[in-house]
Amino acid sequence: MAGNWQDGYVTEIPYTQGFYHHLSPANLILCLLAKQVKFPPIDQPFTYCELACGQGLTTNLLAAAYPQGEFYGTDFNPTHIAQAQDLARAAGLRNVTFSDQSFQEYLEADLPPFDFISLHGIYSWISPENRRVIQTFLQKYLKVGGVVYVSYNTLPGWGVMAPIQKLMQFYRGRVSGLAVERLKMALELVELLKTNQAVYFQHPWLASRLEQLKAQDVHYLVHEFFNEHWHPLYVDEVMAEMGNAKLNYVGSAHLVDHVDAFNLPPAAINHLVTLSDPMLRELVRDFYLNAQFRRDVYVRGAVGMPGETQAQILQDMAFILTVVPNLVKLEHQTTAGQVQLQASLYQPVVDQLAQGAVTVAELVARLAPQGITLQQIGQTLIVLTGLGYAHPVVGESGLLTERFNQVIVERAELAGDLQFLASPVIGNGVKVSHLELLFLLAEQRQQPPVEFVWQILSRRGLQLTHEGKVLDTPEATLAFLREQAAQFTQQGRPLLQRLGI
Ligand SMILES: C[S@@+](CC[C@H](N)C(=O)[O-])C[C@H]1O[C@@H](n2cnc3c(N)ncnc32)[C@H](O)[C@@H]1O
Incomplete structure (x- = not known):
């Protein structure tokens, strides 16, 4: 794409279509409740904004699950926003507004004050200037008592891979071709260094990290390794920057992080309890874990809640x-x-x-x-x-989720990239496989599931795999489909029903 609006960020190929359940208001308030911090009510109208919303699956799904919420999303890549708006239109969502403005432009947009602002997979992929713009945005648009979710690549966990990113990103500028071709060349360069036993590659953790890369989606890899600005951050740096926007750190949106015994050996726990400074504690904890990615929750004006209030709210949930x-x-x-x-x-x-x-x-x-x-x-x-x-549980049933889910199910006939349905009961997304979506499509069209799915797979020339093996005969595929359909009828379908899907 021509022009210079990209600011060093990759725009040649779109980012993956993911849904991230940590961003749901229900998950965020549970984090606040666990930490005894007051939170905005979500059973009444609220406002929610996702900065760098990608192709908008998360924002759209949440808009479907929370009709009482007013949702906003921006991402400066118009290809992403075209997809986001298309899904919102098809699902009949009137409580979501997408824009293809950069953070800088969005600062001047006509926006309401927000109860929630989320940033997933962006804060450590942009320049320090853009991080400052985000801090200004948070200061300008987050309500007092509002909640921020911010995830980012973290040090020390990215330490060993940071030089690999540097090398691949530099090499990207020295070779020509499409982004995917250049990615292949950059990965080959890394492989060559490994084969030639470059001293850096003797690092004990590198081999397994490079191995993990091979299983990753190319869209993810291009966005992770080819951006000009790519700065894994220490937790204290992010805490200080969020402090510029008057935000207080609350805790992790990944709730199992709240339980030290689940994540850390006893010696580490005993050491961490001696650290009362939250910044130092989190930084030291990241060294114990070699943390590579953080999903943090902040509030503007943390007001503690007494234990009795916490117990009462919890009992009512x-x-x-x-x-x-x-x-x-x-x-x-x-x-x-x-x-x-x-x-x-x-x-x-x-x-x-x-x-x-x-x-x-x-x-x-x-x-x-x-x-x-x-x-x-x-x-x-x-x-x-x-x-x-x-x-x-945050709700019962919803017309908006019904229509949203119907669109996702219908789209499974032609592509398998959207693999989440919206549950009005939990106010969150539920992961479903492409095959399960096709079984639901068969149900919607009142067709026998196995034959219906078999026809779609044959028409699209798709082959299924089971336990790492490609099913390459009609007999094997049909037998597998029968087994999967029976399992879905007995287990998957009733579960979805319980979740209001
Ligand atoms: C790694 S992707 C994450 C997308 C989405 N949050 C997700 O997790 O699926 C980062 C996104 O930030 C967008 N982006 C990068 N710089 C931006 C800027 N200055 N203003 C607005 N969006 C930006 C990119 O287009 C991209 O979609």
Whole structure:
């Protein structure tokens, strides 16, 4: 694309179409509640803005899930915004407005004050000047008491890969061709250095990090490794910059980060409790974890809430299971090693949630005979939500989500890139596979699922894979489809129904 509006950012190929559940108002307020900080009510009208919204799937889905919210999104790449507006139009969303303005231009736009502003995958990919523009935007448009979500590449975790980004980004300017071709050449250069045993490549962590690259989507790789401005940041730097916009750090939007025992070995926990300065604590914690990416929540004017208020709000909240119960694992591999969640606590909570949405007050009443307390239930629900097994309930059913989901399902006939549906019950996105979307399309068209999906796959020349093997005969594909359709009818479909989809 000609012109000089790109500011060093890659615009030759679009970014991936992702949905990021951490950005949902329900997730953000749960983070604030866990940290005993007051938050804006989301059962009344609120305003929400996503800066650098990409192709807008997250903002659109949230607009469908929260009809009481007024959503805004900007991204200076008009190709991204054309996609975002197209989906909003098709889904009949009237509570979302997209713009292709840069951050600088958006500063002067006619916008309302916001309750929520989110920035996912942008803050460490732009110049220091643009970061300053964002700070000014936050200061100008965030309401007092408003919430900011900001994610960014972090040091020390990116330390070992930063020189690789430097090399690839530099090489991009020295070779010609389309972005994807240049990416291939840059990756070949890296591979050659590895083969030739360049001393830098003896770093013990590099091999596995380079291996991970091979499995990544090219759109992601181009946007990660080819940007002129690419500055992984230490947490204290971001805290200081957010401070310029009068924001206070609250905690991580990734809720399992709230539970140290889940992430850190005992020695690290014992050390961290001695650090009362939150900046130092977070910085040191990032060294213990070798943190590479942070998803942080800030507020403008943190007002603490007494423990009793927190307990009351929590008891009034309801939670629901978001996966089929047998997918809940109590054993997890984390930076602390193999972590075993306490079965005598987690299993009863999961069993209760498996029966349907339930308020925390009701959970307390049902589990009190087993000696389980409100505090334990609260922490269990935070971990289960953070792991994607459970979620707070924020609504019932919604006409907007129905239409939005219908559009996503219809689009699955021609492409498989949109793989999230909107749940009005949890006010968040739910991951579904392309195959599941095609089964839903069969249902919508009242067609037998296996034959219907088989026809679409044949027409589009698509082959399925199972356990890493391509299914290359009609018999194998049909048998697999039958098995998947049966499983979807028994498990996936009822779960979606419970989630209001
Ligand atoms: C890594 S992508 C993330 C997109 C989206 N938040 C997501 O996670 O899918 C960064 C986005 O920032 C946009 N962007 C970069 N610089 C910008 C600027 N100065 N003003 C507005 N958007 C910008 C790019 O077009 C790109 O879509």
